[in-house]
Amino acid sequence: MSFEIRDDCRYRESHEWAHPNGVVRVGITDFAQDELGDVVFVELPREGDTLSQGEEFGVIESIKAVSDLYAPVSGEVAAVNERLFDEPELVNESPFEDGWMLEIEPDDPDLDTLLSAGEYRDQTE
Amino acid sequence: MSQQDPVERASEDEEPLHFEQASWQTSEETYEPLLSEKGTSEVTVESPLPDDLTRDSVELPEVEEPELARHYTRLSEMNYGVESGPFPLGSCTMKYNPKFTEDLAARPDASVHPDRSEQASQGTLQVLHELQGYLADIGGMDAVTLQPPAGAAGEFTGILIAKAYHEANGDDRSEVIVPESAHGTNFASAAMAGYDVVSLPSDENGRVDTEALDAALSEETAALMLTNPNTLGLFERDIEEIADMVHDVGGLLYYDGANLNALLGRARPGDMGFDVMHYNVHKTFATPHGGGGPGAGPVGVVEELREFLPDPHIREEGDTYERYTPERTIGKVHGYDGNWLVLLKAHAYITRLGDSGLTDASAKAVLNANYLAEQIDYEIPFGPFHHEFVASAGEQDAADAAKRMLDFGVHPPTTKWPEIVPEALMTEPTEIESKRTLDQLAAAFDAAKSSSGETLADAPNRTAVGRIDQTEAARNPRLSWQALDE
Numbered sequence: 001m002s003f004e005i006r007d008d009c010r011y012r013e014s015h016e017w018a019h020p021n022g023v024v025r026v027g028i029t030d031f032a033q034d035e036l037g038d039v040v041f042v043e044l045p046r047e048g049d050t051l052s053q054g055e056e057f058g059v060i061e062s063i064k065a066v067s068d069l070y071a072p073v074s075g076e077v078a079a080v081n082e083r084l085f086d087e088p089e090l091v092n093e094s095p096f097e098d099g100w101m102l103e104i105e106p107d108d109p110d111l112d113t114l115l116s117a118g119e120y121r122d123q124t125e
Numbered sequence: 126m127s128q129q130d131p132v133e134r135a136s137e138d139e140e141p142l143h144f145e146q147a148s149w150q151t152s153e154e155t156y157e158p159l160l161s162e163k164g165t166s167e168v169t170v171e172s173p174l175p176d177d178l179t180r181d182s183v184e185l186p187e188v189e190e191p192e193l194a195r196h197y198t199r200l201s202e203m204n205y206g207v208e209s210g211p212f213p214l215g216s217c218t219m220k221y222n223p224k225f226t227e228d229l230a231a232r233p234d235a236s237v238h239p240d241r242s243e244q245a246s247q248g249t250l251q252v253l254h255e256l257q258g259y260l261a262d263i264g265g266m267d268a269v270t271l272q273p274p275a276g277a278a279g280e281f282t283g284i285l286i287a288k289a290y291h292e293a294n295g296d297d298r299s300e301v302i303v304p305e306s307a308h309g310t311n312f313a314s315a316a317m318a319g320y321d322v323v324s325l326p327s328d329e330n331g332r333v334d335t336e337a338l339d340a341a342l343s344e345e346t347a348a349l350m351l352t353n354p355n356t357l358g359l360f361e362r363d364i365e366e367i368a369d370m371v372h373d374v375g376g377l378l379y380y381d382g383a384n385l386n387a388l389l390g391r392a393r394p395g396d397m398g399f400d401v402m403h404y405n406v407h408k409t410f411a412t413p414h415g416g417g418g419p420g421a422g423p424v425g426v427v428e429e430l431r432e433f434l435p436d437p438h439i440r441e442e443g444d445t446y447e448r449y450t451p452e453r454t455i456g457k458v459h460g461y462d463g464n465w466l467v468l469l470k471a472h473a474y475i476t477r478l479g480d481s482g483l484t485d486a487s488a489k490a491v492l493n494a495n496y497l498a499e500q501i502d503y504e505i506p507f508g509p510f511h512h513e514f515v516a517s518a519g520e521q522d523a524a525d526a527a528k529r530m531l532d533f534g535v536h537p538p539t540t541k542w543p544e545i546v547p548e549a550l551m552t553e554p555t556e557i558e559s560k561r562t563l564d565q566l567a568a569a570f571d572a573a574k575s576s577s578g579e580t581l582a583d584a585p586n587r588t589a590v591g592r593i594d595q596t597e598a599a600r601n602p603r604l605s606w607q608a609l610d611e
Contacts, residue, residue, distance in 0.1 A: 040599035063595045088600065 003030040005121050006096055010072070010114035013123060017096065018072040020111055023079070023103040026072055028060065030095045031124045036062035039091040042084040044101055049077045051104065053113070058101065060091070069101070072114055079103035140199045140589075142606045147186030203589035205536055211562050212536040213497075215513040215551030216308065216356055216383065218408040219536075225477065226411055226470035235469060239461035243447055250446035253462055254439045256423075256472045263475075263483070264385070264402055265395020266425030271463045272435045278458065279403030279422025280314035280350075280381065282435060285455045286426060287348045287377045287401055288318055289433040293453060296375065298347035304333060306357065306543040308383060311350045320347060327545055331357040331507040333367060342374045352381035353397065354388075356543050356551070358494065358510030368398025377401060377430075385409045386556070387491055387512035390484030394425075401426045406471040419464040421471065437462075487512070489556035493563060497554050500567035502574045506546055513553035515546045516570075523548040525581035526573040532587040533569035 009017040015032035019025040033039065041061040051057050051071040058069040081100050084090060091099040115123065172179050188196070206212070212219040229235065237249050257269040273279040284301065291298050301315035304325045315322050323341050328334035332355065342349075349371045353361045361367065371378045380394040380402030386409045388394075394402050404423045406412045412421065426434065435458045437448035448462075462468075478486060490512040498505055503516035516538075518526045527537030527550070538552035550570075554563055573581070585591060 038596035038599075040596060061599075063599060 003034060003124065004096065005029070005031075005117050005124075007117045009096070010111040010116065011120035012070060012072045012114060014070045016070060016072050018111055018114055019096075020106075020109065024073050024075070024106050024109075024111070025100050026057075026102040026104060027095055027100040028069070028091065029120070029124075033092050033095045033099070036060065036067065037064045038062055039088045042088050042091065042101065044080050044084070045077050047077050047080055051075060051077065071104070073104055073106045073111065074108065075104040075106040077102055078105045140196065140203060147188050210535055211554065211558055211566050213538050213552045213554045213566060214536070215358075215515065215539045215553040216542075217414075217539060218383070218386070218405070218553055218555060219414060220408075220411070220555040220557045222411040222413065222470070223474070223477075226473045229473045230466045230469050235466065237465070239465070243445075247446055249462070249465065250439055250448070252469060252472050253465070254441055254446050256468055256475070257439060259472070259475050260404055260423055261425055263389065263393070264380075264382070264404065264425045265393030265397075265399075266402060267395075267428040268431040268434060268438070269404075269423050269425045270434045270438055271421065271423045271468050272457075272459045273403065273422040273424060274459050274464050275420040276383065276403055276405040276408075276422040277310040277314065279405075279424045280310055280379075281317055282422075282455070282458050283379055283401045283403050283424045283426075284314050284318040284320070284348065284350075285458075286424065286430050286433045287379065288320075289453065289455050290377065290430055291347055293433070298345050298376075300343070300345045301347050302338070302341050302349045302376075304351065304355070306331070306355060306545055307350060307352065308356065308381060311381060315348075315350065325349075331355070331359050331545060332361055333363065335363055335366065335370070338367065338370060342370060342376065344374060346371065346374050346376035348377045348379045348401075350379040350381055351399075352384050353394070354384050354511040354513075356384075356513075357507045357515050357545065358384075358387070358513040359507060360511060364397045372398070383408060384512060387487055389487035390480060391487055395427065401430055406467065410471045410474040412467045412470045412474070419467055421464050421467040423463075423468075435459075486556045493554040493556060493558055494552070496560070497552065497563045497567055500564065501570040503550060503570060512555075513551065515543065516550040516552060517546050518548035518550055518574075521548060521574075521578075521581060523550055525584065526550065526576075528592060529573040529576050529581050529584035530569045531585040533565075533572055535566050535569045537569075 006017070006019070009019045011017050011029065015029045017027055017029050039060060039062045043059040045051065045057050051074060053071055053074045055071045056068045057071045060067050060069055080102055083098070084101065093099065207219055207221045237246060243250065253271055256271060260269045261267060270282070273282045299321055300323050301320040302323045302325050303311045303315060304327060306327055312322050325341055326334055326337050333351070338349070349367070351361065351367070353364055355361060368378050377400040378398055380399035382402050382404040385404060389409065402425050404425065406421045406423065407414045414420065432452040433455055434451045436450045436454040436456055438451050439446060439448055439462070475483065494510065494512050494514055498510070498514045498516070501516065504519060505514050505516045507515065523540040527540045530537040538550045540551070541549055542551060543549060554566065576584070583592065
């Protein structure tokens with residue numbers, strides 16, 4: 001099976017994507033949502049919280065497993081996708097669009113420490 | 126309330142909640158006291174509450190007694206338990222409990238008020254003291270507390286004892302090592318006691334990887350938690366070497382008693398070098414499972430740890446039994462003497478079986494697992510095993526295979542764990558089952574193995590309740606009967 005991997009995003013080994021566009025939008029990958037199965041609950045930080053790269057920023061629960069979510073960049077949480085609280089299925093249905101989780105105002109806009117799309121693709125194959 | 130057509134109701138394989146069958150009436154309408162109870166004069170009770178906080182009647186659901194009795198009987202018929210058929214959950218160990226233990230615990234003189242004086246509780250204390258001794262003998266330990274109310278509580282108590290021991294030695298250690306195949310409670314017990322949990326990988330044979338252990342051990346190691354045989358049913362052959370390695374860095378070796386039923390009368394954790402252990406009396410002996418009510422998870426320790434045992438401990442002084450507070454106790458972990466009636470059942474089981482009976486039980490637990498494994502078509506990657514084995518459902522989804530087994534009148538094994546085996550079917554028939562029952566189980570395994578993907582995805586079909594929509598149940602839980610109307 002092949003999973004969507006977007007070239008305009010950077011990735012963490014723990015399957016979060018980061019999309020730079022002024023702020024950095026964060027979610028989990030198509031591969032990750034497929035591994036997890038039906039997502040039933042997402043716990044996210046609050047707007048204004050500060051995160052360090054690699055820090056746990058939330059929890060995602062599926063019918064199979066409970067997993068921690070890790071911040072791909074350091075910065076302040078500028079927005080949280082509150083739709084996920086009532087519609088966690090968006091993470092399954094649209095991991096790169098409606099299923100986004102956070103927008104982070106990054107301390108450092110340079111995302112070079114993260115995996116490129118190609119590197120992430122290698123990891124999942 | 127929606128009133129359903131009774132014919133339609135009968136065609137559905139489900140039992141309504143008894144609220145749904147109820148008529149809603151005020152208490153006044155349904156209860157008219159006998160004239161003789163009313164007495165001669167009417168009594169008017171003035172409520173001290175203002176009128177807007179009181180009501181004249183309470184609407185309660187009313188069901189006729191025969192309907193209610195039949196409702197609960199139907200529900201019980203839809204249920205499946207250890208008295209319905211085999212229940213081969215590996216690791217969880219569900220088994221039939223012989224009735225003589227229940228009979229004993231149901232005797233009126235077994236219900237002793239825990240506040241009775243020691244002098245008036247000598248019989249109770251004697252039974253508990255004897256059980257402490259039996260368990261110490263069985264585990265090769267020097268002292269046993271009966272206080273913890275379940276196996277997991279026993280683990281937690283054991284780790285607290287280990288922590289108290291290190292602290293008393295002025296030794297501030299921060300880590301507990303747990304094999305990745307260990308019961309989830311091991312990780313939780315260590316973390317709750319304030320330790321960092323170090324996860325230890327298995328080697329290619331499913332046993333402790335001694336090289337990885339060597340790398341994980343340090344001056345920070347407070348304890349290594351192990352179960353032997355492990356969750357794959359494999360005996361840890363290097364246990365003496367492992368014990369030496371842990372002791373060399375000043376750590377303690379903790380025995381998770383979950384799988385002691387494989388060793389009863391044959392090998393003792395104390396002789397292998399373990400320092401502290403818990404006993405799952407429901408697995409190893411025969412008492413109700415703690416998850417559904419009061420349980421018991423006694424803890425055994427070597428001499429050096431005795432003074433840290435929970436308060437109170439029971440000892441014999443002269444010809445009387447008494448409770449005392451161990452010198453450097455970790456404190457209370459339960460009220461009074463632990464769950465006395467559960468402990469009484471364990472005592473009854475041990476004394477009824479005796480040494481030879483307990484040894485026979487472990488032989489049968491291992492024989493039954495190996496016989497069943499021989500009969501089934503699923504691959505079993507690791508062995509030789511003892512009291513349980515982990516088969517792989519292979520290309521099938523283990524959860525689907527388990528659902529399919531329900532159609533053949535048996536409870537399925539534990540699924541998808543441990544993760545070392547892909548699509549795991551973790552199976553423990555226990556010593557309690559006959560060859561005939563094992564053959565029935567094997568037939569259910571093989572029927573699931575030969576089922577098509579379509580059949581599996583749709584299973585079960587012959588049970589009172591079909592496939593549950595887990596996702597919907599988690600995303601939109603209906604936690605009140607009123608939500609059923611929504």
